[in-house]
Amino acid sequence: MLELTRNFKKLDKKNVAIAGGKGASLGEMTKAKISVPPGFVVLSTAFEKFLEETDLNVEIDAVIKTLKHDNIDLVEKASVKIRDLIHDADFPKDIALEIKRDFKKLNAKYVAVRSSATAEDSSVASWAGELESYLNTTEKNLLANVKKCWSSLFTPRAIFYRFEKKLQDSHVSVAVVVQKMIQSEVSGIAFTVHPVTEDRWQMVIEAGFGLGEAIVSGMITPDAYVVDKKDLAIKDINVAEQTKQIIRTTKGNEFKAVSVSKRNDQKLSGAQIVALSKICIGIEKHYGFPCDIEWAMEKKKFYIVQSRPITTL
Numbered sequence: 001m002l003e004l005t006r007n008f009k010k011l012d013k014k015n016v017a018i019a020g021g022k023g024a025s026l027g028e029m030t031k032a033k034i035s036v037p038p039g040f041v042v043l044s045t046a047f048e049k050f051l052e053e054t055d056l057n058v059e060i061d062a063v064i065k066t067l068k069h070d071n072i073d074l075v076e077k078a079s080v081k082i083r084d085l086i087h088d089a090d091f092p093k094d095i096a097l098e099i100k101r102d103f104k105k106l107n108a109k110y111v112a113v114r115s116s117a118t119a120e121d122s123s124v125a126s127w128a129g130e131l132e133s134y135l136n137t138t139e140k141n142l143l144a145n146v147k148k149c150w151s152s153l154f155t156p157r158a159i160f161y162r163f164e165k166k167l168q169d170s171h172v173s174v175a176v177v178v179q180k181m182i183q184s185e186v187s188g189i190a191f192t193v194h195p196v197t198e199d200r201w202q203m204v205i206e207a208g209f210g211l212g213e214a215i216v217s218g219m220i221t222p223d224a225y226v227v228d229k230k231d232l233a234i235k236d237i238n239v240a241e242q243t244k245q246i247i248r249t250t251k252g253n254e255f256k257a258v259s260v261s262k263r264n265d266q267k268l269s270g271a272q273i274v275a276l277s278k279i280c281i282g283i284e285k286h287y288g289f290p291c292d293i294e295w296a297m298e299k300k301k302f303y304i305v306q307s308r309p310i311t312t313l
Contacts, residue, residue, distance in 0.1 A: 002045055002049060003018075003043060003045060004042065004043060004045060004046040004049070004094070004095055004098045004099075005040050005041065005042055005043060005046065005098045005099060005102050006018075006019065006027075006040060006041055006043055007039075007040045007102070008023075008026050008027045008030040008036065008038065008039050008040060008041070008179075009027070009030055009031070010027070011023060011024055011026070011027025011028070011030075011031075011041060012024065012027050012028045012031055013025065013027075013028040013287075015027060016118060017044070017118055018041075018043045018044050018045060018118070018175065019041045019043060019044075019116060019118075019175050020041070020044065020115075020116025020117050020118050020174065020175040020177075021116060021117065021118075021308060022114055022115075022116035022175075022177050022306060022308075023041035023043075023116040023175050023177050024116075025306065025307050025308060026039065026041075026177060026179070026305075026306070027041075028286075028287075029283065029286075029304060029307060032286050034279070034282070034283060034286075034304055035279070035301070035302060035303050035304060036303065036304050036305070037179050037180040037181075037182055037303050037305065038106055038108075038179070038180050039106065039111070039177060039178050039179030039180060040102045040105075040106070040178055041116065041175050041176065041177055041178070042095075042099055042146055042175060042176040042178065043175050044118050044173040044174060044175045046095045046098075046099075046175075046176075047150050047173055047174055047175070047176075048173060049092065049095065050089070050091075050092055050095060050150070053092050054089040054090070054092075056085055056086065056089060059085060060082050060085070060154070063078050063081060063082055064078070064159075067159070069159065069160060069163035072156070075156050075159050075160065076156050078154075078159065079154050079155055079156045079159060082151070082154040083151040083154055083155075086147060086150055086151040086154075087147060087148075087151060091143050091147065096143055099142065099143065099146060099178070100139070100142070100143075102178070103139060103142055103178065106178075106180055108180040108181065109138065110136045110137065110138060110180075110181035110183075110248070111137050111142070111178050111179060111180060111181050112133065112134070112135050112136075112137065112177070112178075112179045112180075112181050112305070113133065113134045113137045113142065113145040113146060113149060113176060113177070113178055114131075114132075114133040114134075114149065114176065114177040114179070115131030115132050115133065115149040115150075115152050115153070115174055115175075115176060115177075116131075116174065116175040116176060116177050117131055117153065117172060117173070117174050117175075118171075118172060118173045118174065118175065131149065131152040131153065131155070131158060131174065132148060132149055132152035132155070133149075133213075134148065134149070135181065135211060135213060135248075135253055136181055136248045136252065136253055137178075137181075142178070146176050146178075149174065149176045150174055150176065152174070153172065153173075153174045179305065181248075182296040182298045182303050182305065183211075183247075183248060183298055184210065184211055184212065184296035184297055184298050184303075185209065185210075185297060185298065185299075186207055186208070186209060186210075186267045186268060186296075186297045187207070187208065187210065187211060187212035187215070187294075187295060187296040187297065188205065188206045188207040188208055188212060188215055188222055188223075188267075188294075188295060189205075189206045189212070189215060189216070189222075189292065189293065189294055189295070190203060190204070190205045190206070190276065190277075190280045190291075190292075190293040190295060191203060191204045191290070191291075191292055191293075191310060192229075192280055192281065192283070192284040192290050192291045192292075192293070192310075193290040193310060193313060194226065195310070195312070198313060200229075200290070201228060201229050201230055202226055202227065202228060202229065202235065203226075203227050203229055203277060203280060203281070204224060204225070204226055204227075205224070205225045205227065205268070205273060205276060205277065205280075206222040206223065206224050206225075207222055207223045207225070207267035207268050208220050208222040208223065208240075208242055208245065208267060209242055209245040209258055209262070209267060210245030210246045210247050210256075210258075211245075211246040211247065211248075211253065211296075212294055212295075212296060212305070213246050213253070214244070214245060214246045214255075216294070219244070219246075219255070220240075220242055220244065220245070221240040221241075221242075222240060222242075222267070223237070223238060223239050223240050223266060223267045223268070224236075224238040224240075225237050225238070225268070225273050227273060227274075227277045229277070229281055232274050232277055232278070234270060234273055234274070237266065239264065239265075239266045239267075241263050241264050242258050242263055242267075243257060243258055243263055244256065244257060244258060245258050268297075272297070272302075275302065276295060276302055279295075279302055279304065280293050280295075283304065283307050287307070287309075289309050289310075290309065290310040290313060291307045291308065291309065291310065292307070292308050292309070292310045293306065293307045294306040294307075
Protein backbone atom coordinates (compact mmCIF):
# COMPACT_ATOMS: atom_id res chain seq x y z
CA MET A 1 0.00 0.00 0.00
CA LEU A 2 1.27 3.47 -0.93
CA GLU A 3 2.64 5.41 2.06
CA LEU A 4 1.07 8.87 2.14
CA THR A 5 2.17 10.35 5.49
CA ARG A 6 5.06 9.73 7.88
CA ASN A 7 5.86 10.94 11.39
CA PHE A 8 9.02 13.03 11.96
CA LYS A 9 10.35 10.21 14.16
CA LYS A 10 10.56 7.94 11.11
CA LEU A 11 12.28 10.44 8.81
CA ASP A 12 15.90 11.55 8.41
CA LYS A 13 18.13 13.52 6.04
CA LYS A 14 18.08 10.68 3.48
CA ASN A 15 14.34 11.19 2.88
CA VAL A 16 14.43 14.46 0.88
CA ALA A 17 12.92 12.71 -2.17
CA ILE A 18 9.67 11.97 -0.30
CA ALA A 19 9.65 14.50 2.56
CA GLY A 20 11.35 17.47 0.92
CA GLY A 21 14.16 19.49 2.49
CA LYS A 22 12.13 20.78 5.45
CA GLY A 23 10.51 17.45 6.28
CA ALA A 24 13.77 15.48 6.06
CA SER A 25 15.59 18.05 8.20
CA LEU A 26 12.88 18.03 10.90
CA GLY A 27 12.99 14.23 10.98
CA GLU A 28 16.80 14.25 11.21
CA MET A 29 16.75 16.70 14.12
CA THR A 30 13.94 14.80 15.90
CA LYS A 31 16.04 11.61 15.73
CA ALA A 32 19.04 13.58 17.06
CA LYS A 33 16.94 14.54 20.14
CA ILE A 34 16.93 18.24 19.22
CA SER A 35 13.89 20.12 20.58
CA VAL A 36 11.65 20.02 17.50
CA PRO A 37 7.85 20.42 17.92
CA PRO A 38 6.14 17.10 16.99
CA GLY A 39 4.66 16.63 13.56
CA PHE A 40 4.34 14.57 10.39
CA VAL A 41 4.87 15.01 6.67
CA VAL A 42 2.28 14.58 3.92
CA LEU A 43 4.73 12.85 1.59
CA SER A 44 5.29 13.84 -2.04
CA THR A 45 3.69 10.48 -2.95
CA ALA A 46 0.36 11.95 -1.74
CA PHE A 47 0.76 14.95 -4.08
CA GLU A 48 1.67 12.67 -7.00
CA LYS A 49 -1.35 10.45 -6.26
CA PHE A 50 -3.60 13.53 -6.15
CA LEU A 51 -2.28 14.70 -9.54
CA GLU A 52 -2.72 11.26 -11.13
CA GLU A 53 -6.21 10.60 -9.76
CA THR A 54 -7.42 14.00 -10.95
CA ASP A 55 -5.47 13.84 -14.28
CA LEU A 56 -3.98 17.21 -13.39
CA ASN A 57 -0.42 15.99 -14.10
CA VAL A 58 -1.17 15.98 -17.85
CA GLU A 59 -2.77 19.44 -17.80
CA ILE A 60 -0.01 20.99 -15.68
CA ASP A 61 2.78 19.53 -17.84
CA ALA A 62 1.09 20.93 -20.93
CA VAL A 63 0.93 24.43 -19.40
CA ILE A 64 4.59 24.35 -18.19
CA LYS A 65 5.91 23.03 -21.54
CA THR A 66 4.41 25.92 -23.52
CA LEU A 67 5.73 28.54 -21.11
CA LYS A 68 8.15 31.30 -22.06
CA HIS A 69 9.51 32.05 -18.61
CA ASP A 70 10.87 35.49 -19.58
CA ASN A 71 7.31 36.70 -20.23
CA ILE A 72 6.06 37.79 -16.79
CA ASP A 73 2.45 38.14 -17.92
CA LEU A 74 2.34 34.59 -19.35
CA VAL A 75 3.97 33.14 -16.21
CA GLU A 76 1.40 34.85 -13.98
CA LYS A 77 -1.49 33.61 -16.13
CA ALA A 78 -0.07 30.06 -16.12
CA SER A 79 0.32 30.22 -12.34
CA VAL A 80 -3.30 31.29 -11.81
CA LYS A 81 -4.53 28.57 -14.18
CA ILE A 82 -2.54 25.77 -12.51
CA ARG A 83 -3.36 26.89 -8.95
CA ASP A 84 -7.07 27.13 -9.79
CA LEU A 85 -7.00 23.60 -11.26
CA ILE A 86 -5.48 22.27 -8.02
CA HIS A 87 -7.84 24.20 -5.74
CA ASP A 88 -10.95 23.13 -7.68
CA ALA A 89 -10.08 19.42 -7.77
CA ASP A 90 -11.63 17.07 -5.19
CA PHE A 91 -9.34 16.03 -2.33
CA PRO A 92 -8.89 12.22 -2.54
CA LYS A 93 -10.73 10.63 0.41
CA ASP A 94 -7.94 8.20 1.38
CA ILE A 95 -5.34 10.99 1.56
CA ALA A 96 -7.74 13.19 3.55
CA LEU A 97 -8.41 10.37 6.04
CA GLU A 98 -4.68 9.77 6.66
CA ILE A 99 -3.93 13.46 7.16
CA LYS A 100 -6.82 13.89 9.61
CA ARG A 101 -5.85 10.74 11.51
CA ASP A 102 -2.26 11.94 11.94
CA PHE A 103 -3.46 15.44 12.88
CA LYS A 104 -5.57 13.97 15.72
CA LYS A 105 -2.52 12.05 17.02
CA LEU A 106 -0.67 15.37 17.46
CA ASN A 107 -3.30 16.45 19.99
CA ALA A 108 -2.77 20.07 18.94
CA LYS A 109 -5.47 22.65 18.28
CA TYR A 110 -3.17 24.63 15.99
CA VAL A 111 -0.50 23.48 13.55
CA ALA A 112 1.93 25.09 11.12
CA VAL A 113 1.48 23.79 7.57
CA ARG A 114 4.58 24.31 5.42
CA SER A 115 5.55 23.42 1.86
CA SER A 116 8.65 21.25 1.52
CA ALA A 117 9.93 20.94 -2.06
CA THR A 118 11.70 17.70 -2.92
CA ALA A 119 14.43 19.68 -4.71
CA GLU A 120 14.79 21.92 -1.66
CA ASP A 121 18.14 22.81 -0.12
CA SER A 122 20.11 20.70 -2.57
CA SER A 123 23.45 21.86 -3.95
CA VAL A 124 21.75 23.24 -7.07
CA ALA A 125 18.77 24.95 -5.51
CA SER A 126 17.41 26.27 -2.27
CA TRP A 127 13.64 26.61 -2.40
CA ALA A 128 13.49 28.35 0.98
CA GLY A 129 11.09 31.26 0.71
CA GLU A 130 9.79 30.23 -2.72
CA LEU A 131 6.85 28.19 -1.41
CA GLU A 132 4.09 28.89 1.09
CA SER A 133 3.44 28.30 4.80
CA TYR A 134 0.24 28.63 6.84
CA LEU A 135 0.57 29.23 10.58
CA ASN A 136 -2.11 28.51 13.21
CA THR A 137 -4.00 26.12 10.95
CA THR A 138 -6.96 24.32 12.57
CA GLU A 139 -8.56 21.00 11.68
CA LYS A 140 -11.23 22.95 9.81
CA ASN A 141 -8.82 24.50 7.27
CA LEU A 142 -6.12 21.80 7.37
CA LEU A 143 -6.90 20.12 4.04
CA ALA A 144 -7.40 23.46 2.25
CA ASN A 145 -3.99 24.65 3.47
CA VAL A 146 -2.31 21.38 2.42
CA LYS A 147 -3.75 21.99 -1.04
CA LYS A 148 -2.48 25.58 -1.05
CA CYS A 149 1.00 24.28 -0.20
CA TRP A 150 0.78 21.83 -3.09
CA SER A 151 -0.25 24.58 -5.49
CA SER A 152 2.50 26.90 -4.24
CA LEU A 153 4.89 24.79 -6.32
CA PHE A 154 3.38 26.84 -9.17
CA THR A 155 3.46 30.41 -7.87
CA PRO A 156 5.01 32.82 -10.43
CA ARG A 157 8.06 33.08 -8.15
CA ALA A 158 8.47 29.29 -7.94
CA ILE A 159 8.03 28.92 -11.72
CA PHE A 160 10.72 31.56 -12.37
CA TYR A 161 12.98 29.86 -9.82
CA ARG A 162 12.55 26.52 -11.56
CA PHE A 163 13.72 28.03 -14.87
CA GLU A 164 16.51 30.06 -13.24
CA LYS A 165 17.95 26.88 -11.69
CA LYS A 166 17.35 24.94 -14.94
CA LEU A 167 14.97 22.54 -13.22
CA GLN A 168 12.13 22.84 -15.75
CA ASP A 169 12.86 19.36 -17.10
CA SER A 170 13.65 17.85 -13.69
CA HIS A 171 11.11 16.17 -11.50
CA VAL A 172 10.26 18.65 -8.74
CA SER A 173 7.53 17.65 -6.33
CA VAL A 174 6.29 18.90 -2.98
CA ALA A 175 5.65 17.39 0.43
CA VAL A 176 3.84 19.22 3.23
CA VAL A 177 5.03 19.51 6.83
CA VAL A 178 2.29 19.54 9.51
CA GLN A 179 3.81 20.55 12.85
CA LYS A 180 2.45 21.47 16.27
CA MET A 181 2.28 25.27 16.42
CA ILE A 182 4.53 27.09 18.87
CA GLN A 183 2.95 30.34 20.07
CA SER A 184 6.27 32.09 20.45
CA GLU A 185 6.76 35.09 22.69
CA VAL A 186 10.13 35.54 20.94
CA SER A 187 11.38 33.92 17.74
CA GLY A 188 13.98 34.36 15.06
CA ILE A 189 16.81 33.05 12.92
CA ALA A 190 20.33 31.93 13.79
CA PHE A 191 23.26 31.69 11.39
CA THR A 192 26.04 29.43 12.66
CA VAL A 193 28.55 31.33 10.52
CA HIS A 194 28.53 35.14 10.46
CA PRO A 195 26.52 35.85 7.26
CA VAL A 196 28.29 39.15 6.51
CA THR A 197 31.94 38.62 7.50
CA GLU A 198 31.77 34.84 6.87
CA ASP A 199 33.75 34.34 10.09
CA ARG A 200 33.24 30.64 10.90
CA TRP A 201 34.00 31.19 14.60
CA GLN A 202 31.18 33.68 15.04
CA MET A 203 27.45 33.09 14.85
CA VAL A 204 24.61 35.61 14.60
CA ILE A 205 21.23 35.29 16.29
CA GLU A 206 18.32 37.49 15.21
CA ALA A 207 15.35 37.81 17.57
CA GLY A 208 11.95 39.51 17.56
CA PHE A 209 8.71 39.46 19.56
CA GLY A 210 5.87 37.23 18.32
CA LEU A 211 5.80 34.69 15.49
CA GLY A 212 8.88 34.29 13.30
CA GLU A 213 7.04 35.14 10.08
CA ALA A 214 7.59 38.85 10.84
CA ILE A 215 11.39 38.42 10.62
CA VAL A 216 11.46 35.86 7.78
CA SER A 217 9.27 38.12 5.60
CA GLY A 218 11.30 41.24 6.46
CA MET A 219 8.38 43.04 8.14
CA ILE A 220 10.43 43.98 11.23
CA THR A 221 14.04 44.71 12.10
CA PRO A 222 15.12 42.13 14.70
CA ASP A 223 17.68 42.34 17.51
CA ALA A 224 21.06 40.95 16.39
CA TYR A 225 23.50 39.21 18.71
CA VAL A 226 27.02 38.13 17.69
CA VAL A 227 28.40 35.15 19.64
CA ASP A 228 31.93 33.73 19.66
CA LYS A 229 31.52 29.97 19.07
CA LYS A 230 34.78 29.07 20.83
CA ASP A 231 33.88 30.34 24.30
CA LEU A 232 30.22 31.49 23.86
CA ALA A 233 31.18 35.08 24.67
CA ILE A 234 28.59 37.58 23.42
CA LYS A 235 30.60 39.96 21.20
CA ASP A 236 27.88 42.38 20.14
CA ILE A 237 24.27 43.15 21.09
CA ASN A 238 22.22 45.32 18.76
CA VAL A 239 18.72 45.99 20.14
CA ALA A 240 16.12 47.10 17.59
CA GLU A 241 12.94 48.96 18.46
CA GLN A 242 9.91 46.79 17.62
CA THR A 243 6.50 48.43 17.38
CA LYS A 244 4.53 45.52 15.86
CA GLN A 245 4.46 41.74 16.13
CA ILE A 246 2.51 38.88 14.56
CA ILE A 247 0.39 36.96 17.07
CA ARG A 248 -2.59 34.61 16.91
CA THR A 249 -5.91 36.29 17.71
CA THR A 250 -9.52 35.11 17.48
CA LYS A 251 -9.48 36.46 13.89
CA GLY A 252 -6.31 34.56 12.94
CA ASN A 253 -2.70 35.77 12.65
CA GLU A 254 -2.58 39.54 13.02
CA PHE A 255 -0.04 42.32 13.16
CA LYS A 256 -0.53 43.83 16.61
CA ALA A 257 1.18 46.70 18.41
CA VAL A 258 3.92 45.85 20.91
CA SER A 259 3.20 47.57 24.22
CA VAL A 260 5.04 50.90 24.52
CA SER A 261 6.89 49.72 27.63
CA LYS A 262 8.42 46.74 25.72
CA ARG A 263 9.28 48.31 22.36
CA ASN A 264 12.93 48.98 23.15
CA ASP A 265 13.49 45.85 25.26
CA GLN A 266 16.22 43.34 24.45
CA LYS A 267 14.39 40.24 23.18
CA LEU A 268 16.68 37.58 24.73
CA SER A 269 18.69 37.81 27.94
CA GLY A 270 22.42 37.01 27.96
CA ALA A 271 21.74 33.57 29.49
CA GLN A 272 19.11 32.83 26.80
CA ILE A 273 21.49 33.90 24.01
CA VAL A 274 24.11 31.46 25.35
CA ALA A 275 21.54 28.63 25.76
CA LEU A 276 20.28 29.08 22.19
CA SER A 277 23.85 29.31 20.86
CA LYS A 278 24.66 25.92 22.40
CA ILE A 279 21.63 24.34 20.68
CA CYS A 280 22.58 25.86 17.30
CA ILE A 281 26.26 24.87 17.59
CA GLY A 282 25.03 21.34 18.37
CA ILE A 283 22.93 21.35 15.18
CA GLU A 284 25.90 22.55 13.09
CA LYS A 285 28.08 19.84 14.64
CA HIS A 286 25.43 17.19 13.88
CA TYR A 287 25.18 18.18 10.21
CA GLY A 288 28.83 19.08 9.66
CA PHE A 289 28.11 22.29 7.75
CA PRO A 290 27.03 25.90 8.51
CA CYS A 291 23.30 26.15 9.23
CA ASP A 292 20.53 28.72 8.86
CA ILE A 293 18.17 27.87 11.74
CA GLU A 294 14.64 29.08 12.54
CA TRP A 295 13.79 28.98 16.25
CA ALA A 296 10.91 29.89 18.55
CA MET A 297 10.65 30.41 22.31
CA GLU A 298 7.44 29.61 24.15
CA LYS A 299 7.22 29.77 27.96
CA LYS A 300 11.02 30.19 28.19
CA LYS A 301 11.68 26.98 26.20
CA PHE A 302 13.48 26.98 22.84
CA TYR A 303 12.14 24.98 19.88
CA ILE A 304 13.80 24.49 16.49
CA VAL A 305 11.32 24.71 13.61
CA GLN A 306 13.74 24.50 10.68
CA SER A 307 17.41 24.10 9.80
CA ARG A 308 18.95 24.30 6.35
CA PRO A 309 22.45 24.70 4.91
CA ILE A 310 23.64 28.29 4.43
CA THR A 311 23.82 28.34 0.64
CA THR A 312 25.44 31.78 0.23
CA LEU A 313 28.90 31.04 1.67
